[in-house]
Amino acid sequence: MILGEIIGxxxxxxxxFKISRDAKKYQYVKIKAENNFVLAQIIEIEMNSDETIxxxxxxxCKEDTLKPLRFPLNPGTKVEEADEPFINSSLGLEEQKGAFLGTLEYTNLKVNVDLNKLLTKHIAIIAKSGSGKSYTASCLIEEILDRNIPLVIIDPHAEYTSLKKPNTKEKEKLKELxxxxxDYSRQVQEYTPDITINPDATQLKLSISNMSSSTLLHLLPAKLSNMQTGLLYSSLQNLDKINFDDIIISLDTEETHVKYTLMNLIEQIKKLNIFSESPTPLQEIVQPGKCSIMNLKGIPPEISEVVVYKLVSDLFEARKFGDIPPFFLVLEEAQNFAPERSFGEAKSSSVLRxxxxxxxxxxxxxxLISQRPSRLDKSCISQCSTQIILKVTNPNDLRSITASVEGITSETEKEIKNLPIGTALLVGVVSQPLFINVRPRKSEHGGQAIDIVGKQAKDSDLQDKDGSQDLLPVIKQKTSLKDLELSSKKEIKEKEIVLVxxxxxxxxKEANILNILINLNDNKIIIDLEHAVGVSLPAGMLLSESQLKILKPALQLKRFTPAELFNKSRLQFSEIYDAVKNLTEKGLLVKENNIFSLNKQLQIFSDIEKYLCNIKPDYAKIKYDRKLEAKFKKEDLVRLFSQFFQIVSSRECFxxxxRVIYKESKETG
Incomplete structure (x- = not known):
């Protein structure tokens, strides 16, 4: 179709060219030039009273590939709409085995890029906050996982854990493509330096065995004087291997006041509790088909930097010696781990460079994924051969992009400021910079900002006139009430959302952190989140010191004679006899012949691993019909459990x- 003819x-x-038929911004056009066609793209449309330009x-110019023009096009030449096969072949989008990132702007053409080129020459994904950089990165991650390439993700905000869940919200959009x-739950494994903050993850431990003197020096949270450096090296020379306790002991033998600052710094590194002589195996972290997410949510920045420095250093060395397979590293919030030098030096900067x-x-x-490219180390971003750029408006960031990315013109810079959410500029891995519409994710998106105000609920089950809506710490169900209705084979008579x-x-317990959820309405430890059912806890059970000394070993033994308890507790036999008698009279111990055992309620403390809750509460704007009353106090329950365990933390939530009642059936949930 002829769109117009070239002018001026x-x-x-x-x-x-002067437009004679409908034409749109970003539309591809072709022009006949000698024996070939020229591919061009509309970048702006201007209209005045009598014409549209x-x-x-x-x-x-399309030959085997797109070649630069040697002569200008002639004025008066017809401009045609470019057909999809011509665009496809000209731009090299026919890579059938490539990674599908999205569709070409204003066309239905799929953009498949060479994944080998993409992964071996580094990528920068750049966008202002909320413009879709994590979403775009996740689409790329899905393509990588589908090809069983090992992945390691540094995730400061736990945005990528949602890879474990399918994106059912965009099922129709996905079907169209x-x-x-x-869901990638079988391929994804979370690690964290602190499982008290991220209890769903596996504890990450880094190797202390391979730590060199220079590495230890680099990790210290302060710059040392020449005297301090010399003293530290002197202490390390006396040790076969690095051990924080041995270093402190060695330093303590020195007769100088300088040692106290050093001892304090070593103590700080030790207290991070991330180094071990039995570290997480690197071969476990990097495996074909596996995505290892380093969940750093809630971890202080100074600790996160140390984790990234040591982990990336160890992985790089292991890769150089062939101890682990080739892999791809995704670094979210890269400007925090490799900042431009004028913004300071992070512990992780040197190894990332x-x-x-x-x-x-x-x-x-x-x-490298960043919302502030101007604050990202220039030597790092310059190593990225491919850039995926979404909306950026900060002038400093735009200047940084223009300076570091080839092929960015002043016109393109203007377009970057006005890009709609979900549209990206792809540069480097393709022959020409392309504007693409990023495809929907196959897995659920986890990078949304928290909705503080709360959006208008659309589901009919959230639109009851009498319902309330609050921002609360809550453990939500995996499926919605609407989904429950749709999947139900029975007709529902009544339904309501209840907050417990x-x-x-x-x-x-020993070296393990355990999470439990207790119903404050009925004093039960919850074992079934879906139905909110649990096992009753003993109410008001306060024990004397001597009784606790008996019960703690009794919890380990479960069934025992007084003699066995004597061997375990190391108390006087008379103390044991009196305490056992008293606990039996209270019904806390049960006697059969001469064998004692715990009553059912005490067995909860003995078998606490059976009652774990694998979901943490989080703040969410939630609609509900009814909120149950808390009849039991937090303080009493904390006091109860503190008799048997160390309490790491406790928080009230919902x-x-x-609550669903089906017609002609009993209540269920």
Missing amino acids: KTSTTEFK ASCIILG GLEPK KVLAEGRKFGLGVA PCLFVQLQ LEYF
Whole structure:
């Protein structure tokens, strides 16, 4: 279809044409030039009283590939709408085995890019906050996981844990593109330095065995004087391997006041509790088909920097020696781990500069994700051969992009400021910069901002006139009430959303942190979140010191004779006899012949691992019909459990519960 004809002055890179038919901004056009066609793109449309003019940039002349023009186009030449096969072949979008990132703007053409080129030459994904950088990164991660390439993600805000869940909300959009919702739970493993903050993750421990003197020096939270440095090296020379306690003892033998500052710094590193002689195996973290997420949510920045420095250093060394397979590293909030030097030096800066400069030689690719490219180390971002740029408006960030990305013109810079959410500029891995509409995710998106105000609920089950809505710490059900209705084979007579007052407690048992949820309405430890049912706890059970000395070993033994309890407790036999007699009279111990055992309520403390809650409460704007009353006090329950365990933390919250009554049936939920 003819769209118009070229007018005015032309060059080998741009031209204008007068529009005679409908044309749109970003539309691709083609122009006959000698024996070939030229591919161009409309970048602006201007209208005055009597004509409409389109400004175009020339992408190239189609031969085997797109080649630059050697002569300007002639004024008066017809401009045609470019057909999809011509666009496809000209831009090299026919890579059938490539990674599907989205569709070309204003076309239905799929943009499939060469994943090998993408992963081996580093990527930068840049956008202002809320413009879709994590969403776009997740689409790329899905493509990588589908090909069983090992992944390691540094995730400061727990945005990527949602890879474990399918994106059922955009099922129809996915279907239009030949895709389906998918969860990657079998491939994703979370790690964290602190499982008290992120209890769903596996404890990450970093190796102290391979730590060198220079590494230890780098990790210290203060810059040392020459005298302090010399003293530390002197202490380390006397040790076969680095051990924080041994270093402190060695320093303590020195007769100088300088040692006290050093001892304090070593103590600080020790208290981070992230180093171990039995570290998380690197071969466990990097495996074909596995995505290891380093969940740093809630971890202080100074500790996060240390974790990234040591982990990336160890992974890089292991890769160089072939101890782990080639893998791809995704670094979210990259400006915090490798800041531009004028903004300070992070502990992790040096190793990231090294990996970005040398990693590709060893099969280690990196994706830098940042909302502030002007604050990201220039030497790091310059190593990225491919850029995916979404909306950016900060002038400093725009200047940084223009300076570091080839092919960005002043016109393109203007477009970047006005990009709609979900549209990205792809540069580097393709022959020409492309504006693409990022495809829907197959997994659920986890990077949304918390809705403080609360949006208008659309589901009919959230629109009751009498319902309330509050921002509360809550454990939500995995499915909505609407989904429950749709999947039900029975007709529902009544339904309501009930909030059950609860106490979420983190206990320490030996070296393990355990999470439990207690119903404050009925004093039960919840074992079934969906139905809010549990096992009754003993009410008002306060024990004397001597009784506790008996019960703690009794919890371990479960069944015992007084003699066995004597051997375990190391108390006087008379004390044991009196305490056992007293506990039996109270019904806390049960006697059968000469064998004692715990009553059913005490067995809860013995078998506490059976009652764990694997979901943490989080603040959410939630609609509900009824809120139950808390009849039991937090303080009493904390006091009860503190008799047997160390309490790490406790917080009141609510459990979302769907009370459903079916016609001609009993109540269920």
